[in-house]
Amino acid sequence: MLARVAENIYWLSRYLERAENTVRLVDVHSRMLLDLPDVADHVGWIPLISINALDEEFAKNNGIASEQNVCDFMIADNENTGSLHNTFVAIQNNLRSCRDIVPRTSYEAINSACLFVRKKVSKAAMTPGQRSELLGDVRSRLLAISGEINSSMFHDEGYRFMRLGCDIERADMTSRIIDVQSAWLTLGDGGSGLENIAFQQQRWLSVLHTLSAVQMYRQHVRTPINGEDTLRFLLHDSKLPRSYRFCIEHLDNTLAQFNQHEKPRAAIVQLREQLLAADLAELAQTPIELHRFIDALQQSLQTVSSAIAQTYFLPPQET
Amino acid sequence: MRNRWSDYQSPGFDELIQADGQARPFAHKVASWLNDLSPEDLSSREHAAQLAIAQMGITFTVYSDKGNIDREWPLDIIPRVIDANEWREIEKGLKQRLQALNMFIHDLYNDQAILNDNIVPRQLIETSSNFRPECIGMNPPHQVWAHICGSDLVRGEDGTVYVLEDNLRVPSGVSYMIENREVMKRALPEVFRQSHILPVDTYPSDLRATLSSLTDVKNPTIGVLTPGVFNSAYFEHSYLAQQMGAELVEGRDLVVDSDGYVNMLTVDGPQPIHVIYRRVDDEFIDPECFNENSTLGVKGLMKAWRDGKVAIANAPGAGVADDKVVYSYVPDIIRYYLNEEPLLQNVPTYRCENTEEREHVLNNLDSLVVKPANESGGYGMLIGPMSTPEEQADMAKNIKDNPRNYIGQPTLTLSTAPTLCDDTFKARHIDLRPFVLQGESIKVTTGGLTRVALREGSLIVNSSQGGGSKDTWVVEFDHPSMSQSQSQTQSSVVESDQPDLEPVQTPPPASSKE
Structure with a gap:
């Protein structure tokens, strides 16, 4: 191609x-x-x-x-x-x-x-x-x-490039939706009053809704909706189609089918380590840390997409 | 119900309706079917066709001051119908013509016998802007230079078919010919079941076969070289690539490697490409050889072609026979190489280079059509009867400044065909562009692209200048299965659609000896 x-x-x-x-x-x-x-x-x-x-x-x-x-x-x-x-x-x-x-x-x-x-x-x-x-x-x-x-x-290279584009965009969007939530949560009064807990629940529920994941959360996580479990579901679950991990593992599987794939796959290994090393309980409690974490993920994803461009696409034209 | 044809009138020869108001015998079925449609049905069919064109993305690109924009392809739903018997004669004439033209081009770049024998003046060729000295001595496969030719045919008032011009550089329109048929099948499916319309959709595989015959490589990689998404014919480039299973490439996708072979840049690195169907003009295909500022071409492509490391269609230099002054010599060219009389007529042509003929043109600018020798798309021409005195004066100056570059022809009253204009049938002028493929063998499309001038009285059919198009039906009028079909329809309702499923009889395949 x-x-x-x-x-x-x-x-x-x-x-x-x-x-x-x-x-x-x-x-x-x-x-x-x-x-x-x-x-x-x-x-x-x-x-x-x-x-x-x-x-x-x-x-x-x-x-x-x-x-x-x-x-x-x-x-x-x-x-x-x-x-x-x-x-x-x-x-x-x-x-x-x-x-x-x-x-x-x-x-x-x-x-x-x-x-x-x-x-x-x-x-x-x-x-x-x-x-x-x-x-x-x-x-x-x-x-x-x-x-x-x-x-x-035809499920050949063309189709695989479509998959790559779709998974990168999806991972990116999932992280953005979580990120905005971190900004929202800082709007809460920071106290532990009932009102604040209700407010937080409402926020996480809306995140799940945005990613069409409420029903699946209820079926598979089962705990009352809370920050840590929601983050784990959306970032680490390996079966939820819009979870961050699902997207990048899919991305990796697709890349493995190309003749050349070392650079982008190496970038994914790093991104994956970074993702799985996160202390989700801590991140759910401290919105500013969550924001920093998501920011770093986004930068690593950017590294993956640059590696894809360098490996497969036409170099930018000399002008 | 009112007869739609009763007040239909043509200013000349009409392709569908005779002077007595009756449909021509081979067009009788479609004419009566159209007549029976209610006004609502007619407009809903037209609407369905437009919707299909929009959804299928059949467009052409127009350059305007607002940038390049896609316009939906204009198709009139009333077909243009041709009797298959007449078509077979035209087909023979086109094959004869293209064979002679290819022998002519090969001769020009090799022995130049026709110039030495003074049949065509040497000076005419040497001053042609499309003669490429870089091609002298080349011996392309099958000695064929113009593999794809679009010749424009028109019919005069007395019914004679003339060749108006031969497009041997990068003729376009064939994709619209095929897509028009697709759209018509969606919009008017019933008519197809009643008439014996010969199919047109073998073109992409015929083109692939023609291009494949230019290389020894089995199952070669073929690239359609396009100037890019902003070119007016980009739709066609991508359509043909898709239908042929070829790669749609731009100049920047190709490189010539250190061994002189042409490669395309793929996700797995450079891969060889064997045949290039280029839709870029000669002068832009290789900045090393021609226009050095061209960003559309590939450095070193000409050398690769000369060394036989890649095939290019049409071959560089083929456009020399596209010159409208050379056109006037085509009957002589046919006689010279084939020792046959031309089967298709040329339009009488005055060469402005010749003093007497030039005087005649200058004295009759208000009645003649004057064309520059090397333009296409209807640009730079004067249609005498529709021109202003100022335009005539400008043209007179152009002719005097550069007589070699102009020809004059009588203004033909092009034949007409009924065209749907605001829910009524009006006579509009049309032409026909069939496509001829020549490689190892030679083949002509069944019919071609019919273009129609949508404005009343206008003779300009170019889509860039307000022209439309029609599906072109070559019909077997006295086909044996037609009568069979009718009798079966009467005798057995259940089996009535059987005859339609029989393979349509096509003209015998062309052999390389033709």
């Missing part, structure tokens, strides 16, 4: 996963806030911006983080590089360059989703109901695409 095309197909997959994450975040977050009528609009909505590290970009054109502002920004804003709209623009651009590799039926599914988003997403204010319907539609399309690719694409 051509190195240039491999890079396009890898990014196509990353953006598809990113679109799904954005849909999931906005949707789950809106629903969660319905349970917290007392939280001020701004305090409630700003985490969506922070998860995606878009605080600066948001501040450029927006004042307060109202529901309307944040949702427009995350869904429709064509100046926000991370908006759903622009994610689909990136999907379409990458799709162009690997059109000859993607199965025709998958191409049509992805292309139709791009046309759908372009047509439906506008800056015109959406009611929460309309928004939820739109996000649901986009999500079904993305799931259909993922199924379509899995069942019709």
Whole structure:
């Protein structure tokens, strides 16, 4: 497979996963806030911006983080590089360059989703109901695409690059969602009052919700929802599809199938050690430590993705 | 129900409807089927076709000041129908023409017999911007230079088919020919069951066979060399790569190694590539040899080709026969090499280089079509009857400054075909671009891409300038299974669809001797 095309197909997959994450975040977050009528609009909505590290970009054109502002920004804003709209623009651009590799039926599914988003997403204010319907539609399309690719694409290098892109993006998103939670938890009064415990529980519950993991937590962890167990479930569990460990082990398995894989796999070994060495009880108690830990994980993941780029993709063009 | 065809009128020859208002016999079925559609049904079919085009991502790229944008491919759902008997004659003529053209190109870069015998003036070739001295002495496989040719055919008022031009550099449009058929099958499935329409979708495998015949390597790696995602024909490049199982490569994906072979940069390092179907013009394929500023090409590619280490289609230098002045000599070229009379007519052409003919062109700018010798896409031409005095004066100056570079032709009233315009059928001018493949053997597409000028009276069919397209049906009108089909339909409802499943009889395969 051509190195240039491999890079396009890898990014196509990353953006598809990113679109799904954005849909999931906005949707789950809106629903969660319905349970917290007392939280001020701004305090409630700003985490969506922070998860995606878009605080600066948001501040450029927006004042307060109202529901309307944040949702427009995350869904429709064509100046926000991370908006759903622009994610689909990136999907379409990458799709162009690997059109000859993607199965025709998958191409049509992805292309139709791009046309759908372009047509439906506008800056015109959406009611929460309309928004939820739109996000649901986009999500079904993305799931259909993922199924379509899995069942019709030849499971060779091209498919493996899609897997790599998807797992990296997924691991990254799981860590971001936990990270924002650490920022939230510092907002608590730090006391051990009942109110604070309830508040903390609510926060961790929302993290689990965002990652579609509540039901699985209840079935497999069984303890009342708390910080340490939630962190263990989301970071260390080896069967939960969005847990950090699951993603990087998957990543490693995929890499093992390539002819050349030493550099990126060496980077994963390091990342894995770092992940498993964490004292989760301690991290659950000290939000600032949790933030530092997640930060370090993200840097190591970045090392993995650079190693992938150096090993397989076309070197940047000399100018 | 009202007859849709009763007030239909063509300014010239119509491909579907005769002067008496009746459909031509071979188009009778589709004409009556179209007539029976309710207005709602007609517009819902049109809508279905547009939706299919959007979903399938059939686009072409237009360069504008806002950057490059993808436009959805314009397809008119009323097909253009050709009688298979007529088509077989056209096919023979195209094969004859391309064979002669390839012998001509090979001669120009080798013995130059045709120049020495003064059939084609030496000066004309030596001043052609598409003649490449770098190619002199080359002996490509099968002595074929133009492997893929798109010749534009038009029909005049009296029904004669003319060749308007031969595109021997990087002709495009074949992917739209195939996709038009796919879309039509989605939008009008019933008609396909009633008519004997010859299939068009063997082209990608024929192209692959043609390209494979250019190398001794068994099951070679083929690359489609594209200028990139912003090229107007990028859709076609990726389509053909996908359909042929070829790699879609850009110049930056290729390197020539120290042994002089061409390699593509893959995730497992450099891998050999054996045949390059290049969709980049000659002058950009190798910065070492031609345009040194080109970023689209590959350094050392020309040397690799000259040394026989890679095959390139079309061969560099093939465009010399694409020159519109050379075009005027094609009948002589056919007679010279094949000792046959041309089966397809050329449009009468005045060469501005010749003093008398130039005077005739300059005196008749308001009625002639004037074309520059080496442009494509309809650029730089003057259509006399539709031009302003200022445009004519500009053209007169161009001709006087560079007479070698211009030809004049009478303005033909191109034939028309019914086209859906605001829910009614209107006559619009059309042309036809069939594609001819030549490698070890020679093969012509069944029909080709029909382009239609969507504005009333317009003769410009180029999609970059507001043209549309039609699916082109070559139909077996007196095919034996047609009558069988009808009788079975009457006798047995259950088996009525059986005859349609029979293999369609295609013209006999071409042999290399042809």
